[in-house]
Amino acid sequence: MTTAQNAHPHPHPSHRHIHRRRTLRRTVYHMLGGEGHSDLLVKIVDSFLIILIGLNVLAVVMESVEHLSIAHGPVFHAFDLISVAIFSMEYLLRLWTAVEIDEPRYRHPVWGRLRWAVSPMAVVDLLSVLPFYLGIVVEMDLRAIRVLRVLRVFKLGRYSMAMSVMGAVARQEARSIGAVLFVMMVILVLTSSLIYLFEHRAQPHVFSDIPTSMWWAVVTLTTLGYGDMVPITMMGRMLGALTAVLGVGMIALPAGVLASGFSEQMRIRREEYREAVEKALEEGNLKRSDRRMLEKTRHALQLSDEEAALILRQSVESGHLCPHCNKPLRLHQRSEEE
Numbered sequence: 001m002t003t004a005q006n007a008h009p010h011p012h013p014s015h016r017h018i019h020r021r022r023t024l025r026r027t028v029y030h031m032l033g034g035e036g037h038s039d040l041l042v043k044i045v046d047s048f049l050i051i052l053i054g055l056n057v058l059a060v061v062m063e064s065v066e067h068l069s070i071a072h073g074p075v076f077h078a079f080d081l082i083s084v085a086i087f088s089m090e091y092l093l094r095l096w097t098a099v100e101i102d103e104p105r106y107r108h109p110v111w112g113r114l115r116w117a118v119s120p121m122a123v124v125d126l127l128s129v130l131p132f133y134l135g136i137v138v139e140m141d142l143r144a145i146r147v148l149r150v151l152r153v154f155k156l157g158r159y160s161m162a163m164s165v166m167g168a169v170a171r172q173e174a175r176s177i178g179a180v181l182f183v184m185m186v187i188l189v190l191t192s193s194l195i196y197l198f199e200h201r202a203q204p205h206v207f208s209d210i211p212t213s214m215w216w217a218v219v220t221l222t223t224l225g226y227g228d229m230v231p232i233t234m235m236g237r238m239l240g241a242l243t244a245v246l247g248v249g250m251i252a253l254p255a256g257v258l259a260s261g262f263s264e265q266m267r268i269r270r271e272e273y274r275e276a277v278e279k280a281l282e283e284g285n286l287k288r289s290d291r292r293m294l295e296k297t298r299h300a301l302q303l304s305d306e307e308a309a310l311i312l313r314q315s316v317e318s319g320h321l322c323p324h325c326n327k328p329l330r331l332h333q334r335s336e337e338e
Contacts, residue, residue: 029097032090033158035296049090050159056083056152063146080149084132087152091125120167121158128152164302165265166258173261180254184221187250191243192217198236221247269301270311277315 029035033042056079063069063076098106098116106112116122131148157163170177192213199207206229207213216229220243231240276297280290298308 025097026100028093029100032094032097034097034100046159050156052083052086053152053155055079057150060146060149080132083152084129087125087129087155091122091129094122094125121155124151124154124157128155165262169258169261169265172265173257176257176261177254180250180257183253184250187243187246188214188217188221191221191239191246194239195231195236195243198233198239199231202233202236217243220244221250223247223251269303270307273297273301273303273308274311274315277312281315 030039031041031045033046059076059079069076095113095117098113099109100106101112101116105115117126128149128151131145131151135145157167192210195216196207196210196213199213207216213229216231219226219229220240223244225244231237273294276294280286280294286294294308294312298305303311
């Protein structure tokens with residue numbers, strides 16, 4: 001009896017506590033959308049946070065109206081306190097569960113959490129509550145604190161497909177965008193220097209120096225033309241016309257880069273999902289675990305249900321599988337003949 005007890009000792013209470021703590025941490029990680037957003041509970045948490053973020057932005061806008069701020073100031077303040085408490089709790093929970101991310105660099109209990117803390121969305125989460133705490137310890141303009149609360153709208157990037165894709169496009173086309181911005185800066189400096197050369201003598205108070213002339217170059221390149229700085233010399237007007245024409249092309253160039261990058265990013269994501277579907281169909285049918293894996297992949301790639309269904313149907317048809325029973329068409333036809 002003693003030998004049996006020694007062979008199968010009861011787990012130490014601290015071990016059971018650690019296992020329970022890890023299970024709880026994984027559950028919280030799942031609730032916060034770390035393993036996808038398809039479960040009902042995760043969707044409820046997501047919807048609650050999205051609505052709360054939207055109400056916070058609306059509250060900032062409404063609070064800027066003076067008579068509403070005076071009449072309902074305590075209500076706005078109470079709502080802000082509740083929101084800060086919820087967002088702070090969310091940030092701490094995400095920091096606590098960061099080690100559950102399925103990437104080796106987040107596994108370390110200290111360095112993994114620090115790496116998560118400097119990630120873009122973690123910084124956004126921190127900035128959404130930081131103005132409130134800074135206002136407690138440092139004297140700040142209340143209007144600045146209120147306006148900085150608008151930063152909470154960037155928390156929607158975690159739930160928005162468009163912002164996620166655009167972030168991926170920005171990383172993918174970083175070199176192209178950098179080249180476009182560099183050319184725009186060169187043209188900005190060149191045109192502002194030339195307009196200063198042509199107009200300074202005629203209008204010394206308007207085009208007083210090159211930095212001041214840059215405002216004219218910006219509004220002309222963007223084809224806005226506010227009219228607060230207008231060239232009056234012949235050379236200045238010719239330069240203004242040329243700058244306006246260049247501005248049309250310079251605005252269209254980054255738009256084309258982003259559009260092509262967006263199209264390429266969506267193509268890459270569809271191909272990744274297609275590869276996952278073909279891997280799941282290797283055995284000839286889809287198991288429940290395969291469907292869960294595909295759903296998780298779809299959410300990770302930010303594809304719509306319609307796009308995923310179309311890719312699945314195309315893969316099934318190209319693989320000669322029955323779209324109804326997920327069996328090879330030959331076997332399906334043979335069973336019908338029998």
